[in-house]
Amino acid sequence: MLSSILFSGVLLLATALADCSREMLKNATDAYISAQSSGHSTAMATSLSPNISYTENEKPVDIKTGVLTRSLKIDLNRTIHDTIACGTWTELIVTDPTHPYVIQTRMLFNDSKITTMESIVTQKGDWAFNATGYLYWDSMEKWDPIPAEKRDTRAVIQAAGDAYFDRFDNINVTVPFGTPCARLEGGAYTGANNLTANTCYLGLPSTTKVTNRRYIVDETMGVVSMFLGFPGLDRSQGMAPMPDGHTFRVEGGKIKYIHTVSSCVQAGCGVNGTGPPSM
Numbered sequence: 001m002l003s004s005i006l007f008s009g010v011l012l013l014a015t016a017l018a019d020c021s022r023e024m025l026k027n028a029t030d031a032y033i034s035a036q037s038s039g040h041s042t043a044m045a046t047s048l049s050p051n052i053s054y055t056e057n058e059k060p061v062d063i064k065t066g067v068l069t070r071s072l073k074i075d076l077n078r079t080i081h082d083t084i085a086c087g088t089w090t091e092l093i094v095t096d097p098t099h100p101y102v103i104q105t106r107m108l109f110n111d112s113k114i115t116t117m118e119s120i121v122t123q124k125g126d127w128a129f130n131a132t133g134y135l136y137w138d139s140m141e142k143w144d145p146i147p148a149e150k151r152d153t154r155a156v157i158q159a160a161g162d163a164y165f166d167r168f169d170n171i172n173v174t175v176p177f178g179t180p181c182a183r184l185e186g187g188a189y190t191g192a193n194n195l196t197a198n199t200c201y202l203g204l205p206s207t208t209k210v211t212n213r214r215y216i217v218d219e220t221m222g223v224v225s226m227f228l229g230f231p232g233l234d235r236s237q238g239m240a241p242m243p244d245g246h247t248f249r250v251e252g253g254k255i256k257y258i259h260t261v262s263s264c265v266q267a268g269c270g271v272n273g274t275g276p277p278s279m
């Protein structure tokens, strides 16, 4: 009796692990990156749920006609894997001058099948877009796995990202920025003049309530990725929340790097060249 309860417990655990192993997630993100390189979304067909919800910049798109059908020369890719939420986040930088992109994609899995796939696809006209700049600064950063004894907990990593956005509508929130700390925004880099300083705090909003935070966390990489709605980002859209991704690399509880992608509805986000550069 007892042994059969134990046995079924072990079976359950084994099933849960088999359902969302790092290896399964890694195979899926490898397939995604190679599908985007070749432009053949069919390379992922076996891992897509028949029910998949696929969006680009928060709009439902047919995966067979979206950006995945373009063969892109990817200059840099980064991925994190979340075996608890059973999801992944990937950053792709394409500097090909004929059509540069910076794309961030999050995927959620059930039973080893991708049930949700959402991409923020940024290009010319999006917030501070400069793929060459993204690649240049990104390549200088170190995003190595965190040694096991130095890892923050999942809660600490997520709290660092949450503090950043909690501060957007509460001036009293202290954000755990480290030194150095730099934000890469579309391609513009706060650390451009001093790579060893904390340049993440150059003023933040205090009355902006971001909406719909969606998390992917990887303790082995010290990273939380948050997709969210950013109200007021595109001035031509009033306070409608815009599709946005912020990814935080956290070391010792402190934010070291922030990578953002923000999609505009109108090219230039309605700031007429008076805001951050949008090339």
Ligand SMILES: *[C@@H]1O[C@H](CO)[C@@H](O)[C@H](O)[C@H]1NC(C)=O
Pocket (backbone or CB within 6 Å): 021, 023, 024, 027
């Ligand atoms: C991952 O891919 C490798 C190489 O194709 C394969 O041997 C392995 O079984 C896959 N693992 C999972 C969990 O899908």
Ligand SMILES: *[C@@H]1O[C@H](CO)[C@@H](O)[C@H](O)[C@H]1NC(C)=O
Pocket (backbone or CB within 6 Å): 049, 051, 110, 115
């Ligand atoms: C597909 O979606 C339907 C309706 O939302 C749901 O009943 C079903 O369980 C889903 N199937 C899978 C494999 O997730």
Ligand SMILES: *[C@@H]1O[C@H](CO)[C@@H](O)[C@H](O)[C@H]1NC(C)=O
Pocket (backbone or CB within 6 Å): 033, 034, 037, 074, 075, 076, 077
């Ligand atoms: C993704 O990046 C890794 C190194 O981080 C590299 O080995 C791999 O070739 C890249 N994949 C593509 C398709 O560019």
Ligand SMILES: *[C@@H]1O[C@H](CO)[C@@H](O)[C@H](O)[C@H]1NC(C)=O
Pocket (backbone or CB within 6 Å): 110, 111
């Ligand atoms: C996962 O898929 C199974 C069918 O394979 C379905 O019964 C279940 O509802 C799904 N779970 C979620 C959270 O969608």
Ligand SMILES: *[C@@H]1O[C@H](CO)[C@@H](O)[C@H](O)[C@H]1NC(C)=O
Pocket (backbone or CB within 6 Å): 130, 132, 133, 134, 136, 187, 277, 279
């Ligand atoms: C893009 O970034 C690169 C690297 O920092 C820089 O040399 C270039 O001037 C930037 N381009 C624009 C149009 O701002």
Ligand SMILES: *[C@@H]1O[C@H](CO)[C@@H](O)[C@H](O)[C@H]1NC(C)=O
Pocket (backbone or CB within 6 Å): 169, 170, 171, 172
């Ligand atoms: C911030 O703190 C000040 C001083 O304690 C307080 O007056 C103010 O209401 C606080 N603001 C918010 C948004 O909590």
Ligand SMILES: *[C@@H]1O[C@H](CO)[C@@H](O)[C@H](O)[C@H]1NC(C)=O
Pocket (backbone or CB within 6 Å): 179, 194, 195, 196, 197, 198
């Ligand atoms: C860069 O920042 C570091 C750390 O704040 C500081 O010690 C250093 O003086 C700065 N260098 C320059 C050139 O401003």
Ligand SMILES: *[C@@H]1O[C@H](CO)[C@@H](O)[C@H](O)[C@H]1NC(C)=O
Pocket (backbone or CB within 6 Å): 235, 270, 271, 272
């Ligand atoms: C930007 O320019 C357009 C057309 O010239 C104008 O309608 C709009 O009010 C301007 N927006 C801002 C924020 O200046």
